[in-house]
Amino acid sequence: xxxxxxxxxxxxxxxxxxxxxxxxxxxxxxxxxxxxxxxxxxxxxxxxxxxxxxxxxxxxxxxxxxxxxxxxxxxxxxxxxxxxxxxxxxxxxxxxxxxxxxxxxxxxxxxxxxxxxxxxxxxxxxxxxxxx
Amino acid sequence: xxxxxxxxxxxxxxxxxxxxxxxxxxxxxxxxxxxxxxxxxxxxxxxxxxxxxxxxxxxxxxxxxxxxxxxxxxxxxxxxxxxxxxxxxxxxxxxxxxxxxxxxxxxxxxxxxxxxxxxxxxxxxxxxxxxxxxxxxxxx
Numbered sequence: 592x593x594x595x596x597x598x599x600x601x602x603x604x605x606x607x608x609x610x611x612x613x614x615x616x617x618x619x620x621x622x623x624x625x626x627x628x629x630x631x632x633x634x635x636x637x638x639x640x641x642x643x644x645x646x647x648x649x650x651x652x653x654x655x656x657x658x659x660x661x662x663x664x665x666x667x668x669x670x671x672x673x674x675x676x677x678x679x680x681x682x683x684x685x686x687x688x689x690x691x692x693x694x695x696x697x698x699x700x701x702x703x704x705x706x707x708x709x710x711x712x713x714x715x716x717x718x719x720x721x722x723x
Numbered sequence: 724x725x726x727x728x729x730x731x732x733x734x735x736x737x738x739x740x741x742x743x744x745x746x747x748x749x750x751x752x753x754x755x756x757x758x759x760x761x762x763x764x765x766x767x768x769x770x771x772x773x774x775x776x777x778x779x780x781x782x783x784x785x786x787x788x789x790x791x792x793x794x795x796x797x798x799x800x801x802x803x804x805x806x807x808x809x810x811x812x813x814x815x816x817x818x819x820x821x822x823x824x825x826x827x828x829x830x831x832x833x834x835x836x837x838x839x840x841x842x843x844x845x846x847x848x849x850x851x852x853x854x855x856x857x858x859x860x861x862x863x
Contacts, residue, residue, distance in 0.1 A: 594776075598776060602775065612792075615792075616794055616797075618794070619794035619798045620794075620798055622795070622798075623795070623798040623799075623802055628798070628799065628802055628803065629801070633801065673805055674801055676843060677800045677801050677804065678801075680843040681792070681800070683791075683792050687792060
């Protein structure tokens with residue numbers, strides 16, 4: 592019974608961590624834009640995700656982590672790829688996203704519906720990480 | 724004697740009547756719906772709990788190995804690393820140092836490979852920029 596309550600508490604902690612990560616990401620993006628370091632304002636939000644990308648830690652609902660670039664112009668594929676690659680290169684962030692229940696990374700511009708998506712678990716190297 | 728036999732027959736009838744009521748109740752399919760729903764809820768609860776337990780064990784194992792994420796560094800990587808990478812790639816290309824000494828060519832090779840490896844790490848690229856300025860005498 593005690594373990595059950597601990598698990599419930601942990602679930603609430605995970606949810607809280609997920610909100611905190613999104614809040615920190617958006618706050619840092621706004622700060623970079625306001626200070627002039629970034630020419631493009633980006634924000635992240637949770638979306639439905641791709642059910643084909645599910646993994647063991649996936650949440651039941653809303654498993655997509657979408658980064659939306661608010662640049663005022665349509666971003667080309669290279670820009671979107673670049674943002675996606677930089678996020679995927681950050682192993683700690685990818686593993687944290689996987690752990691908090693996200694399974695799909697989506698990168699979108701703000702003008703059209705065109706976007707790119709990646710399967711997060713393919714970039715997490717979790718097995719390698721536990722083994723080290 | 725006559726009264727006793729009448730009383731016994733009444734008891735027997737009552738018991739038979741009660742039994743038949745329970746049987747009727749169990750034969751009614753509507754009774755099984757709440758029972759079935761209850762069973763399904765309990766089973767789903769047990770499955771979900773076991774999954775949660777298994778996940779949390781793995782999560783703890785992974786969480787112990789994860790460093791804190793610096794979001795400001797991430798924003799620098801997203802916004803500034805591409806430009807710096809392009810600069811370093813051009814200025815520190817080993818082909819530009821073919822006429823220099825072997826030592827400088829070796830440094831140029833090292834820096835170029837490091838730049839390619841860390842193309843999205845802004846802080847690392849800044850370090851490499853300093854290194855290039857010192858060792859290869861490149862001006863940015």
